[in-house]
Amino acid sequence: MSDHPSTYEPKSGIEKWLDSRLPIVRLAYDSFVDYPTPKNLNYWWTFGGILSLCLGVQILTGIILAMHYTANADLAFDSVERIMRDVNYGWLIRYVHANGASMFFFAVYIHMFRGLYYGSYKAPREVLWLLGCIIYFLMIATAFMGYVLPWGQMSYYGAVVITNLIGAIPVVGPSILTWLQGGFAVDNPTLNRFFSLHYLLPFVIAGVVVLHIWALHVVGQNNPTGVEIKSKEDTLPFTPYATVKDGLAMIFFLIVFAVFVFFAPDAMGHADNYVKANPLQTPSHIVPEWYMLPFYAILRAITFDIGPIPAKLLGVTAMFGAIALIFALPWLDTSKVKSMRYRPVMRWFFVLFVLACIGLGWCGGQLPDNLVFSITTDAHGNPLGLKVVWLSQLLAVYYFAFFLIIMPWIGLKEDPLPVPASISDAVLAAHAKKKG
């Protein structure tokens, strides 16, 4: 924290020499050794460190893949297969990179839901939250462009569907679309610019991560009670306490990661992406990767025009709106209490919100006209029941209501439970309860 004085004392001559010229060792010491962390952080707080690990793994494996990859519409698919077959441990590097993207999103969703549950976006952490949202948005863009690079069927048609969304913007949309695609269809120019941006954006993410950590170290970490640090008794130094706990969580995370990479490397992929892109043969079922499915469901949930606004534009607006609302969260929550531990009503709306997100994800992977369950059959014997698109609409309404109605309204109406006076009090109370 900013009011925490530096305790770094350079010992050797070279440390003193460097410290008076560029206090970089001091910065690292103050940030990652002596930095005071709330002593009641639980394992949901280990995902920040895990995410740094994910970014590092993606950048490292990505740089090596780029040495062997060919960004050309005719050669890209075979160059990826060459990595899998002939490059030394190329299969390992590519499977780590491809599954790493999924693991990265898995971790970021836990990190975001944790922030949501414990109110980590509330004052004074609004800028910290906004920076996190920017990272998430950049991650989506990077992952999307990365998925296009192997130039399989799903890569190609994913790029077609997503870039065409821009075309829904009135008046200027079609011109922007041509400019983005570098032509009148997704083709070699699109692949080349996506490769360029896919290499660039991770370093932009790394830059924003530095700002994110800086902002974190200015305001200090939130904690499960949502009560700010009041005294030294509330904290423990980052090293060794947080480092060993983060390290343990990282190892368990890596075990899950390894199970996918070594034993089910294609489980999260799609068979169609092992078919080279063919602009003349549209796959029967175009789906994005699992981590984008909830937003894809929201996009496809809007099947009706409103007045002069066509359904497609509404769908695109809803999809981007769903992401934009996450940015606005700090100003939508009216509650005085941060942690949902002390918000008996809101925490249940939160549980429903998590279920709604998972449900939207499931809907995103289905065809909109599939049935969630059938109730009866029509005269021709076709089953009738709840269509996936109707469930998507229902869940999308809850998604938006959660941010726009429930957050502001419940915050004003709810009677929160008594909040502990300090972190130490909460820890002592938990001990007393355990001993009972």
Next chain:
Amino acid sequence: MNSFMTKTLKVAAGLALVASLTAGAAVASEGFKEPEDHHFTFEGPFGTFDQAQLQRGYKVYREVCSACHSMHLMSFRNLGQKGGPFYDPKYKNPNDNPVVKQIASEFDVADIDPDTGDEITRKATTSDRFPSPFKNEEAAKASNSGAIPPDLSVITKAREGGANYVASMLAGFQPAPAGLEVAATQHYNPYVHGALATSWKGDPHKVPLGGVLAMPPPLADDKVAYDDGTKATLKQEAQDVAAFLEWAADPHATERKQMGVSVILFLLLMAGVTYAAYRQVWRGKH
């Protein structure tokens, strides 16, 4: 309002959970027959390829499939690399493997004469790719009633159900059920993903599972004569070639799984050590 709302919300959350757990079961089945489970030796975290089966599978590919299907990502040397059908520990470098050399020499490939610049054909070497049966896509289409036979290099990865699907489909051709209109150039197969409702003239409640494809049934009993004396039944051939194609699509699978076991054992050991350190560091601080 807390207690009333909390109760309502708990019920809602519970209902949502129950609904989501039961929903999946009620969804109408897809319009194709699920592939049979062929119990391949390479299934599971410790499964490995059966080299004899890979050799038989290569024979099926070479004598039957390769008449129409390319495998343009495969080189002859791949056949002799570790885990491959003709791997021999005596020849660490697959280019020295006499079986592989022999196979390559049985093929001709197009090349340019380095002295004259003329187009020539020469005997293939171990480093050459499998030659493709057709000169170009147009030629492939012309010979196959308009359909391009897909390249088989990564076919088991490119089809849902993988090797089980390939084996089931190859052995699963059936005469089209009465009432299904199938064009003369098409062939009915219950394992193929397709929608048959529009070409079905029978009871709309009973649209047959499966789809049609341009490939006629390629395999039959005794289509090939196996060198190892295995009886060449339709099912045996289908399984053998599916196993070969699985290996070809993922030639490092065995190495990958073996490394995975070591990596996970190492991580578990690290987890144990780190947990001990964690207990030590946090003693009395919780």
